[in-house]
Amino acid sequence: MSKPRSSELAxxxxxxxxxxxxxxxxxxxxxxxxxxxxxxxxxAMRAAMVGAxxxxxxxxxxxxxxxxxxRVAGLFGHEAALFTPTGxxxxxxxxxxxxxxxxxxxxxxxxxxxxxxxxxxxxYSGITMRxxxxxxxxxxxxxxxxxxxxxxxxxxxxxxxxxxxxxxxFAGGAVLPIGDLRDLREYATGVGARIHxxxxxxxxxxVATGTPLAEYGAVADAMSVCLSKGLGAPVGSLMMGSADxxxxxxxxxxxxxxxxxxxxxxxxxxxxxLDHHVDRLAEDHEHARLLADACGLDPADVETxxxxxxxxxxxxxxxxxRDQGVLVSAVGPTAVRLVTHLDVTRDDAVKAxxxxxRI
Ligand SMILES: Cc1ncc(COP(=O)(O)O)c(C=O)c1O
Numbered sequence: 001m002s003k004p005r006s007s008e009l010a011x012x013x014x015x016x017x018x019x020x021x022x023x024x025x026x027x028x029x030x031x032x033x034x035x036x037x038x039x040x041x042x043x044a045m046r047a048a049m050v051g052a053x054x055x056x057x058x059x060x061x062x063x064x065x066x067x068x069x070x071r072v073a074g075l076f077g078h079e080a081a082l083f084t085p086t087g088x089x090x091x092x093x094x095x096x097x098x099x100x101x102x103x104x105x106x107x108x109x110x111x112x113x114x115x116x117x118x119x120x121x122x123x124y125s126g127i128t129m130r131x132x133x134x135x136x137x138x139x140x141x142x143x144x145x146x147x148x149x150x151x152x153x154x155x156x157x158x159x160x161x162x163x164x165x166x167x168x169x170f171a172g173g174a175v176l177p178i179g180d181l182r183d184l185r186e187y188a189t190g191v192g193a194r195i196h197x198x199x200x201x202x203x204x205x206x207v208a209t210g211t212p213l214a215e216y217g218a219v220a221d222a223m224s225v226c227l228s229k230g231l232g233a234p235v236g237s238l239m240m241g242s243a244d245x246x247x248x249x250x251x252x253x254x255x256x257x258x259x260x261x262x263x264x265x266x267x268x269x270x271x272x273x274l275d276h277h278v279d280r281l282a283e284d285h286e287h288a289r290l291l292a293d294a295c296g297l298d299p300a301d302v303e304t305x306x307x308x309x310x311x312x313x314x315x316x317x318x319x320x321x322r323d324q325g326v327l328v329s330a331v332g333p334t335a336v337r338l339v340t341h342l343d344v345t346r347d348d349a350v351k352a353x354x355x356x357x358r359i
Pocket of ligand 1: 085086087088089091112113165167168169198200201226228237
């Protein structure tokens with residue numbers, strides 16, 4: 001359960017008391033499992049933000065952003081990284097670094113880039129997509145082979161890249177095994193295709209499997225990671241790739257209105273999250289298994305922090321849970337999604353499990 005934090009109390013002046021009271025009452029009553037984006041920065045993270053050394057990042061003069069970009073690029077073994085306000089922008093920049101206007105990227109049908117970025121890759125980058133379907137969001141190499149068409153003459157869109165998502169959000173936080181990703185890498189290299197990795201929750205895959213981040217990084221030509229999901233930062237993602245791709249992405253980020261100034265304040269939250277919030281993701285995974293069990297699913301099927309519960313009455317289920325102080329979301333008419341995160345304690349998970357089991 002989200003507890004009101006002392007810093008919020010301290011920062012509350014005249015006229016904001018009511019806001020704090022509303023927040024406090026709501027947070028005391030509700031266990032919010034709608035998304036891992038809902039976390040609020042811890043007091044320690046806020047302190048790190050307050051103390052951040054900053055400069056104008058559009059001038060390339062913010063030392064904290066530079067430190068974050070260098071550190072994250074190093075973790076994944078990429079030449080360079082670029083801080084972005086959102087994961088969607090990091091994905092748009094990463095995919096466009098691999099795929100030219102009029103070309104296509106192949107991805108799984110429920111991938112975030114295909115379903116939840118509002119057509120950004122078409123709208124901004126002139127890119128089309130073709131998809132394969134896998135209930136667990138996995139790499140389907142035989143189907144990818146059959147779809148890959150880099151040059152079928154002047155009547156067909158040329159395929160330039162293949163995109164994968166790890167963990168896969170709408171497939172219930174499923175992990176893509178490193179072996180499958182390596183096989184895809186080998187295939188892509190052989191046929192001259194590029195690979196994009198949407199690693200918004202790659203941290204969860206890393207903690208769940210023990211696979212080093214650099215091994216995930218090695219399979220991708222360009223990738224994104226998010227600091228504002230399980231890691232609990234308020235804002236921030238990074239795109240990674242070659243130094244040339246990042247130099248070009250820096251221009252496109254500015255063109256899209258994403259050039260930020262003294263943004264080291266946010267980068268400091270990301271650095272704090274990397275220091276303190278990666279290993280603890282294992283707790284979120286444990287809590288997710290507990291919730292899955294309560295919903296009649298096999299906990300062993302839950303690999304990370306997302307549980308998708310098939311329910312023909314998804315809207316009613318969401319309403320009944322809300323009435324009992326547990327917020328969950330419907331993902332379509334026949335499925336409910338529960339997500340554990342930094343602001344859900346074990347006690348919260350146990351309480352929510354009891355409510356969901358009753359429903
Ligand atoms: C897998 C995945 N990729 C990318 C994003 C986009 O992140 P943002 O909301 O910061 O744009 C999300 C958001 O939930 C996501 O789940």
